[in-house]
Amino acid sequence: MTKFIALFYGILAMLLIAVISYSMQKSEEKFIPSRTIGVVLKAMDSEHWLSVRSGMIQAAQQNNMRLIVITAENETVFAEQNKIISDLLDNGIDALIVSPTNINHTQEFVDAAREKNIPVFSIDEEIAGIAYVGSNNYAIGEKAAEFMIKNLPEGAEVSVISGSANQNAHIHRTLGFVNYIEKNSSLRIGKTMAAETQYRQAMTQAEKLLRERPNTQGIFVTSAIMTLGVIEVADNLMIVGVDTQNDAIMAIKNGKINTLISQDGHESGKLAIEVVAAHLNKQPVEKYNFISNELITAENAEEFLLQEDF
Amino acid sequence: MKIVWNMRLKMFLAALVINVLAIIFAMLLFYHYSAEYFYSEYANSLYERVYIGAKNADAGFQKIYRANLDISFDDDIKTSLASQNYPKIASKLKTYREKNPLADDIYIFMPDKKILIRSEEYNSVQKLDDKDSVAWQNIIDNQSGMRPIFAENILNPAEKKIFLYKAEISGENAFVTTQISERGLYYNFIDDLGSDNSNIALMFDAAGNIISQSRAYSTLNKKDFISAEVEMPFSHFKITLLVNRKKIESKIIFMQILSVLGVIFILILSTFLIYVLSAKLNEPVENLAQIMQDVGHGNFSLRAKVEGNDEIGYLAERFNHMLDNLENEKILKRQAELNALQYQIRPHFIYNTLNSIRFAAMIQGAKNIGELLANFIELLQVSTNREGEFGTLAEEISTLKKYVALQEFRLMNSFAVDFNLAEETLSCRVPRLILQPFVENSILHAPSPEKTFCRIIISSEISNGKLIISILDDGKGISPEILENLSAKPSDKKAHGGFSGIGVSNIKERLKLYYGDSGEVLCESDGKTYTKISIYLPAEVIK
Incomplete structure (x- = not known):
């Protein structure tokens, strides 16, 4: 009999819970991402930056963040970029990710952000005193050098066509390459040239280089878009480039470029957002956050081609 | 509905x-x-x-x-x-x-x-x-x-x-x-x-x-x-x-x-x-309920169907078992009834035989033997009588007299019985054969080598609504040790040569059963010259 009474009360309690839970129906509210990350990139005119943005958008969705992604017209207009950054800092963002077009004009917005207590992160381009996300550019240069040493006869002459001298990435890549060659091999550095990180400029620089130093056997080009320009004029040379982008990888498959050091934009975009999320969640963040850089050759080109979202 | x-x-x-x-x-x-x-x-x-x-x-x-x-x-x-x-x-x-x-x-x-x-x-x-x-x-x-x-x-x-x-x-x-x-x-x-x-x-x-x-x-x-x-x-x-x-x-x-x-x-x-x-x-x-109902109406040949190994199955099985037992018991009971009828036949046979012997004695002129046999038969009849545990004191006395006559024939000149009965006590209700064991005791144990002839006086009176029947003999009496033993409970009693006391304690038990505390037996004796047994009963007159 006591069992029946217990059962009865049990059922009663269950009904009560049901009724209570029914009456406490939740209001239809959806969680709205509460953090806004401002992102200012160098440009949107290359595949690399498109994939950086894609990686960022994906990671931001996973971390419940909103993104404002703005780019300057091209990589040269630092004044416009700085204006955009200052407007962005006024627009209630929680963190700023910048890939500055000119490393000599970053202090202004870094100070402004510090004043507004907005954390700043740099992607692909190092800014002094700011957490960095992207490739280890010095190591990229070394990797390129290693490949050249392995594949060129002793005493061969190699040159560098570098991107903007106002950008740390290109400077470090060149430095890494040159230092490695000089320290570890009998190869000679012919000439290191810098140009705007653009297709056309790279082409004219390459023409100039081949005119001035006809014995050149290998060229290290510090960006993929420039590499594509260089191969227009340089035939039968050892060409090493940087970046993971499909047009350049296709050129590897066609034998026009010997190798590319990978720099997966998607990966660095994703990593950047994760680093920002960690910082906003009060977790410690490293000063340098490197993505992996690998050699892309004709053998594994297909693999890297598939990695892209396009 | x-x-x-x-x-x-x-x-x-x-x-x-x-x-x-x-x-x-x-x-x-x-x-x-x-x-x-x-x-x-x-x-x-x-x-x-x-x-x-x-x-x-x-x-x-x-x-x-x-x-x-x-x-x-x-x-x-x-x-x-x-x-x-x-x-x-x-x-x-x-x-x-x-x-x-x-x-x-x-x-x-x-x-x-x-x-x-x-x-x-x-x-x-x-x-x-x-x-x-x-x-x-x-x-x-x-x-x-x-x-x-x-x-x-x-x-x-x-x-x-x-x-x-x-x-x-x-x-x-x-x-x-x-x-x-x-x-x-x-x-x-x-x-x-x-x-x-x-x-x-x-x-x-x-x-x-x-x-x-x-x-x-x-x-x-x-x-x-x-x-x-x-x-x-x-x-x-x-x-x-x-x-x-x-x-x-x-x-x-x-x-x-x-x-x-x-x-x-x-x-x-x-x-x-x-x-x-x-x-x-x-x-x-x-x-199971239906079967039980039918069995209740007297149909004992029915049996419940035992289904499954659960409690109901167990109940059905036990119920069937119980029915089996009941039926066995019925057979045994009938057997017992038959036996009982047979036992009733035997005394009749004995009486009839004894009567034939008695008549033979009478015809051959042994009148004395005939009377003794008549007394004996009557005594047998009373002792085996199943109808009624009670009778009037008069009936009890008449039975007692027949017994005394038989004992007188056995033990010539060793005792004499006198009756001193109040008239109003004769129609009182008494348990049958209540006096005989005490009288037997007196007849058998009162005489001693010094005094071979004893006198036994049986008297009755009603006092304070109680019927008092006493048996008094002038024999050797009962030693205090035995007297004490007599008043103890029957179960405590030891077997004792000469005077078993079973008859006496049996009477005591019967009185206790019939009357509870209002019926009792008292024994008095000085151990030398007399023994007096008094039976106290509620006085109930049979109309």
Whole structure:
């Protein structure tokens, strides 16, 4: 009999819970991402930056963040970029990710952000005193050098066509390459040239280089878009480039470029957002956050081609 | 109709009650969660819709902001401004406007010169009057950065509502402004959301003012609507979509009806199943009950069907076992009755034989023997008489006299019995053969070598409503040790040569049984010259 009474009360309690839970129906509210990350990139005119943005958008969705992604017209207009950054800092963002077009004009917005207590992160381009996300550019240069040493006869002459001298990435890549060659091999550095990180400029620089130093056997080009320009004029040379982008990888498959050091934009975009999320969640963040850089050759080109979202 | 509360009904009802509760509970839960799920899914899809609209609108704002900034950094425009080549600037603005379809028009305003260059074909370079110049300056002063302002375009004859971005051309004291018409934005991004008549789409600025809407909002009761709101991170405007609750409530009602129908259907189905099940479960119990009823009516040959290894099976089996036992006992009882009849026959045979002997003695002239036999037969009859444990004192005395006569024949001249009986005691009720053991004791044990002849006096009287019968002999008496032994309980008694005492204690027990404490036997003796037994009984006169 006591069992029946217990059962009865049990059922009663269950009904009560049901009724209570029914009456406490939740209001239809959806969680709205509460953090806004401002992102200012160098440009949107290359595949690399498109994939950086894609990686960022994906990671931001996973971390419940909103993104404002703005780019300057091209990589040269630092004044416009700085204006955009200052407007962005006024627009209630929680963190700023910048890939500055000119490393000599970053202090202004870094100070402004510090004043507004907005954390700043740099992607692909190092800014002094700011957490960095992207490739280890010095190591990229070394990797390129290693490949050249392995594949060129002793005493061969190699040159560098570098991107903007106002950008740390290109400077470090060149430095890494040159230092490695000089320290570890009998190869000679012919000439290191810098140009705007653009297709056309790279082409004219390459023409100039081949005119001035006809014995050149290998060229290290510090960006993929420039590499594509260089191969227009340089035939039968050892060409090493940087970046993971499909047009350049296709050129590897066609034998026009010997190798590319990978720099997966998607990966660095994703990593950047994760680093920002960690910082906003009060977790410690490293000063340098490197993505992996690998050699892309004709053998594994297909693999890297598939990695892209396009 | 009278409801019979049998097991089947009780079980059925109990199962039904639990079932109904469980089903209602489950359905309530199901309905609750499905409704909640439905609501949240609906809200999600609503949010998703607004989110996409807001994202596009925000992208539109961002594009205009960028275009406006680009113009302010345009080197061609800068040099043309310096050389005051305004028509060239106007055509440049026109190409910019063509690149940005969302832009309504683009102005470059030089406040100190009060010159306005527009992206229009007609009248593209204007000299503003003081009033317009100041007013326009006031309007564009409010805007900076990425948040557009919502204003009225006073420079346009139609005075339409616009969103505006401003950028300064550095070093020239000239301001580029790009205007987006409110209607243009609305039809590009918001109209889609509010396309249904029951939906309302609104855009608010950061301060919460309505800046664009599908229809009049203020007249509506907010409670009638479900809302989804998305804040745009770039422009800090908000887009809200209101959907009339009625629209989804009809779906909820449909779901309610569906759940109720589900409950009813499951109830009917389960009721049927429970009924069948309880009938099936109760079948053995009902069978057993029926068998028990029939057996109760005297049909002992029936046996219950033993089904299953459960309690009911066990009950049926034990019941059958009990019936078997009952039947055995009946047979034994009949046997006993037969035996008893046989035992009754035997004494008759004995009496008849003894009577024949007696008559033979009489015929042969041995009258003495005949009388003795007559006495003996009568005594036998009394001692084996089964009818009635009680008789009158007179009957008891008459029996006693026959016994005495027989003993006198056995033990010549060793005793004499005198009777001293009160008349009123003779019709009193006494247990049969109550005096004989005491008299026997006196006859057998009173005489001693010193005194071979004893006198026994049997007397009776009624005193204080008690019948007192006493047996007094003048024999050797009883030693105090034996006397003490006599008054002890029968079970404590030791066997004793000569005087067993069993007869005496038997009498005591019988009296105790018949009368409780009001019947007793007292023994007195000095151990030398007399023994007196007194029997106290309630005096009951038989009418």
